[in-house]
Amino acid sequence: MIKVTSLTKSYGIVSAVSDVSFEAASGKVTALLGPNGAGKSTILRILSTIITPDTGSATIDGLDVATDTTDVRRKIGVLPHNTGIYDRLTAIENIRYFGNLQQVKRTELNNRIDKLIHLLDMNEFCDRRVSGFSQGQKMKVALARALIHDPQYILLDEPTNGLDVMATRALRKVIHDIKDAGKCILFSSHVMQEVESLCDHLVILGHGQHRFSGTVKELEEKSGTANLEDAFIMISSEGESSR
């Protein structure tokens, strides 16, 4: 389980996240929703041990992300928002690099690579160098790389960004597969439509603050509208007028 408690983080005088708490359970897909600048990426970066919170805490599987960094890093798989893969390496070499850094055993690593190539349908391009890949292909490589050590916790930062319908659909299928394997998935998005088909649990942020936690159904009930987009806008900009 991922547990975030009263998390606060500012960059200089700019407050990115203030007093946010939520939980993400295993076997479920949790979406971190919010408009641009709501603090989604900051929370994901804290969870992926890139930055440390000012106050509050975040634990993954009971391990504090700020102090038990190495153990946390073995348990998480991270898809950063701009894929961040190496152009001059082939798709497989990119995946293998992280597999080796995670110290996955050689035979195990080869099996995992085969499995992921099949799962993500990467056969056609897995031996090619990454430069020139389409956005969808790059995303697949980055996702395979994040999953190479079979992590229990998977953090995806705007995974559908820049993907076409086909790629989005493929990604959705993979996320479902991972969920069925009992993993804990936390992804961020600002697109309401994709959330509905994908996630079990919603966390809505606005201006670095927590606005809502619950299921899609609960969100509809709370906002009193069946249109998710309206609900999202309503919830995420709550208190906006009083500012």
Next chain:
Amino acid sequence: MNPFLTVLAKECTDNIRDYRSLFSSLSVALLGPLLIVGLLTFVLDKTLRDFEEPIPFTLMGADYAPNLVAYLRANNTRIDQREAVDDPSTLIKSGEAEIILVIQPNYGERYTEGEQNQVALFFDSSSYSSGRRNLTTLVQLIERYSNTIGMLRLHYGGIQPGLIAPIKTRKIDVSSPADRALMIFSSIPYLLVLVIFTGCFYLAIDATAGEKERGSLEPLLTQPISRFQLVLGKVIAASSFSLLNLTITVISLYFALQLVPFERIGMSLELNLLQLLMIIAVTSPLTLFAASLLTVVSAFSKSYKEAQTYLSFVIIIPTLPLIITQIVGIEPSLGSMFVPSLGQAILTSQIIKGEAISYTHVLLSVGATLSMALLFLLQAIKMYQKEQFVK
């Protein structure tokens, strides 16, 4: 596989596939020695020609002064005899002759009477290049002949030659072609320092500033690898390319030097295998120094371009001590061994000259350079640990 080795292998693969950068740093290693050899051959050739080649000139009125002409002929000249013409300058303008010596018909008469004779030298100071030396030498030859005759006359007249020439200077040029060649040899340490720094230049930028810019650093930092191993992998990868560059340079220097005609100046300046290994051994600590220094500077930069700008300045720094010592002229001393690049340069030139090198100096140089490399490495690790490191 050990995480350190994983990073090392990945960075090396990545850099090898960056053909343009790789070629750009290798070209210095391959072309540098060729440049030195080219210069050496040119200088030797020119010097030898100066020593051996006869002085060519055109002579008009040779019959009027047979003794003078015989003297000139005996002193390494190539004389082109011609009939006297009205205006010799036209021959020079048309390019038929470079220098024309004209002896007047009344030369013999005046000579016998003890009057001063004038011989005319036609030349064009604006057009010829090799002729300047020829002209000077020719004038010197004629003056020497004139002096000898004058002295003899005074002598026969019972007057001491010292009376009219109380002081005579004699120039003794002790430089030899070998010395000029050695001057060029002193540029080899510069070349070695330069190739060490260019060898790791691109990898150091790419592996730190480049990763930051492309956003690949962030996922990398979520991997369970200590910052120490990560940075060490990157620094060692960078320094291996410096070492590769250094080795290629030394080897190509070895072969290139065999093309230089040292034997023509009676000199044997070949580097044997042991000397080559010694040069590589004493300079190799500099590869770690270069790699860690450039990695730190690269870590300060936010983008590839920014790092490239900083590093272009930084790689000038290690050559500064070399230039300063060239001007001031510092002897091998304990103190100079503490300065990275300077110690290596001094030791290298000692090895090339075949001088004995002091083991204390080698130990100091290696120790000082490695300690500084370690300081930079620790600084780089410290920077990787800061969370502001990722944009």
